[in-house]
Amino acid sequence: xxxxLARVATAGxxxxxxxxxxxxGGGSGxxxxxxxxxxxxxxxxxxxxxxxxxxxxxxxxxxxxxAAFEQANPTIKIKPTDTQYDVKTxxxxxxxxxxxxxxxxxxxxxxxxxxRGQVADLTADLKSLTHADFDTRLLAPASGPDGKVYGLPTExxxxxxxxxxxxxxxxxxxxxxxxxxxxDVRAAAKQINDKTGVPGFGMHSTSNTGGWILTTMTYAxxxxxxxxxxxxxxxxxxxxxxxxxxxxxxxxxxxxxSMGTQQLRNFDDMLRxxxxxxxxxxxxxxxxxxxxKLKFGGDPDKFGQTxxxxxxxxxxxxxxxxxxxxxxxxxxxRQAAVKWIDYYYLRPKYDVALAAKRAxxxxxxxxxxxxxxxxxxxxxxxxxxxxxxRANSNVPWANFxxxxxxxxxxxxxxxxxxxxxxxxxxxxxxxQAVLTRQDADPAAExxxxxxxxxxxxxxxxx
Amino acid sequence: MTAVLHKAERxxxxxxxxARRARHPYALASALFLAPMVIVFGYFSWWPIVxxxxxxxxxxxxxxxxxxVGWQNFANLFADPLLGTxxxxxxxxxxxxxxxxxxxxxxxxxxxxxxxxGGGLFRVLVYLPVAVPPVVAVMMWKFFxxxxxxxxxxxxxLVGLGPFPWLQDTAWAMPxxxxxxxxxxxxxxxxxxxxxxxxxxxxxxxxxxSDGASIWRRIWHITLPQLRxxxxxxxxxxxxxxxxxxxxxxxxxxxxxxxxTATVLLLIYRYAFVYGDYGMAAALSVLxxxxxxxxxxxxxxxxxxxxxx
Numbered sequence: 168x169x170x171x172l173a174r175v176a177t178a179g180x181x182x183x184x185x186x187x188x189x190x191x192g193g194g195s196g197x198x199x200x201x202x203x204x205x206x207x208x209x210x211x212x213x214x215x216x217x218x219x220x221x222x223x224x225x226x227x228x229x230x231x232x233x234a235a236f237e238q239a240n241p242t243i244k245i246k247p248t249d250t251q252y253d254v255k256t257x258x259x260x261x262x263x264x265x266x267x268x269x270x271x272x273x274x275x276x277x278x279x280x281x282x283r284g285q286v287a288d289l290t291a292d293l294k295s296l297t298h299a300d301f302d303t304r305l306l307a308p309a310s311g312p313d314g315k316v317y318g319l320p321t322e323x324x325x326x327x328x329x330x331x332x333x334x335x336x337x338x339x340x341x342x343x344x345x346x347x348x349x350x351d352v353r354a355a356a357k358q359i360n361d362k363t364g365v366p367g368f369g370m371h372s373t374s375n376t377g378g379w380i381l382t383t384m385t386y387a388x389x390x391x392x393x394x395x396x397x398x399x400x401x402x403x404x405x406x407x408x409x410x411x412x413x414x415x416x417x418x419x420x421x422x423x424x425s426m427g428t429q430q431l432r433n434f435d436d437m438l439r440x441x442x443x444x445x446x447x448x449x450x451x452x453x454x455x456x457x458x459x460k461l462k463f464g465g466d467p468d469k470f471g472q473t474x475x476x477x478x479x480x481x482x483x484x485x486x487x488x489x490x491x492x493x494x495x496x497x498x499x500x501r502q503a504a505v506k507w508i509d510y511y512y513l514r515p516k517y518d519v520a521l522a523a524k525r526a527x528x529x530x531x532x533x534x535x536x537x538x539x540x541x542x543x544x545x546x547x548x549x550x551x552x553x554x555x556x557r558a559n560s561n562v563p564w565a566n567f568x569x570x571x572x573x574x575x576x577x578x579x580x581x582x583x584x585x586x587x588x589x590x591x592x593x594x595x596x597x598x599q600a601v602l603t604r605q606d607a608d609p610a611a612e613x614x615x616x617x618x619x620x621x622x623x624x625x626x627x628x629x
Numbered sequence: 630m631t632a633v634l635h636k637a638e639r640x641x642x643x644x645x646x647x648a649r650r651a652r653h654p655y656a657l658a659s660a661l662f663l664a665p666m667v668i669v670f671g672y673f674s675w676w677p678i679v680x681x682x683x684x685x686x687x688x689x690x691x692x693x694x695x696x697x698v699g700w701q702n703f704a705n706l707f708a709d710p711l712l713g714t715x716x717x718x719x720x721x722x723x724x725x726x727x728x729x730x731x732x733x734x735x736x737x738x739x740x741x742x743x744x745x746x747g748g749g750l751f752r753v754l755v756y757l758p759v760a761v762p763p764v765v766a767v768m769m770w771k772f773f774x775x776x777x778x779x780x781x782x783x784x785x786x787l788v789g790l791g792p793f794p795w796l797q798d799t800a801w802a803m804p805x806x807x808x809x810x811x812x813x814x815x816x817x818x819x820x821x822x823x824x825x826x827x828x829x830x831x832x833x834x835x836x837x838x839s840d841g842a843s844i845w846r847r848i849w850h851i852t853l854p855q856l857r858x859x860x861x862x863x864x865x866x867x868x869x870x871x872x873x874x875x876x877x878x879x880x881x882x883x884x885x886x887x888x889x890t891a892t893v894l895l896l897i898y899r900y901a902f903v904y905g906d907y908g909m910a911a912a913l914s915v916l917x918x919x920x921x922x923x924x925x926x927x928x929x930x931x932x933x934x935x936x937x938x
Binding site: 258280366373374427433494495588589596599602604618619622623 | 884
């Protein structure tokens, strides 16, 4: 090859590649939340959560909603994606500018995202909502320590106790009268184990779920995991409530032998074992019913749900999902995003006809329709909506009776405010110790956990 | 000597070019062929490495510009009591993997190369676990290890043994992970050893056989010395690989019970993707890379004399 030509070709090839790469780098942000005002003067936002094409009726309905919304708001253009939030890809997508303007996260995540400045402050936009008079207990989990609101609830559940109704019957227990105290839980677990050979009670213990359920049970006993001292949060779990929970678990595991020998299970392991009838009872909320039936093929008629037994001062840990807005959104995009959240996620919570329609569509797609959830608004608004959902539901509501009747009067408690996931990870170890080592001393394990958690809380509040 | 001089003189006459160019007649063409690789590697591999090294000295939420925090991430790292546990666990995994995992493939390769018939079948059987996606393999073993209804306790139960607390006990969990990792990884290594064995001259074995050497003496005095170079390289690769163990503890135990299987990579994962502290994750990654680099340098230096075959 002619040398001069080769040189030109080399430079040309390298230049073309660089240009290509530069185009890739620059292009990555354009579809994301930092996209600018479209050429036709419209504000463009991307929204996650479009049902995938495997759910045709729901997807069609979603796209119809998008079209109707755009018609009602001619200055807003919606770009839907069927992406679901995943904690593992969140950081990369945020950094690459590919995060949607609106996306939903589990209720466990907003506190740490707020702390890191990874979600937008929506306080100023709340007044634009059709019904801003939320049950304030539901806004708390997505509110920052500064009192500002960073997310809007789209589903809310209070932690309860799920149980296998068939195992209850086989063990000679009445499935319509589930345990009302922790002593009842222990006795029922032993009876199930003795009569059926199936572990009567199961406990999560890995991937931070051990700490999470320990927190849930501690709350039910009236305890808290963190407390404020002189303006900073310190561990509060080394107290009688958490020790009582651990003593109870220890007694069930080693004295009654009603928890089986297989431990170290995460959320999915537990749900799979529960759905296949290998666990009598476990801590869980109604939203488990979806995975129970659709993912693990559990029998709906065997699913029982009741409230968590509460000691004086006890409260139920809240779960569910929250719609949040990308921190890279412009003020116009943020306002448009809140309008969309109101239109798509909140409207079915106050519009009776829409609630019924959505439930029917979910039923048509063989999804779970009309799950018993916590009401968002006053009885006057939420009551008829819940009735409409129940009428079009494919969930055995009768199996949730004690839960629905009991949960209304419960106090709700949000996640620990500082470094909840790190706290849960440290407490996983405590739960694992109690479940896998007969000589583990709950009090000593809690002391060790305090030593682990204290520097984490200090670091998180730097 | 004369011939050399003549050649140089002839070259000088025939190709009167500047010396620099004469040495690299294909420099531009080489650059042309190299450019795509250099650019792609540079952009997708080396630049991220540089970025993550820089990230180790920064605090970022990936939204606002990153702040330089000096050695703060490393200070936080050393204040975490789990770091020491994770480092020891990782070394423990590596040691166990060497004890169990290193001799097994050598043994299998030697035995299989001795087989007169059925070698192909055994090679497929040994390699099959490598074809199973790692996460699937780990999930499968998690099921085997289940102490309530798992396959292993069921099998041992038939002969009156157990039940064993495979993943349920701080002393048992790590060896159980190593067992799975050895099963999953041995096949690939066996193939490399079998390939290396084919290069061992047949005459050596024939000579040994005619001298009446037993099979063990042939293995000890011919096979292993001939494989020395490959063995030492595989050992280094295995040390580096096992130091980065992640899938097994992540999927099977999530570091439990009581942090007994929490490894350095699992900690890096948690810092980045569970706690959102990317700076600390990068700091620990840099630390791991430095340790592995030093380890490799020391190892190569120490084995320089033995490995020259």
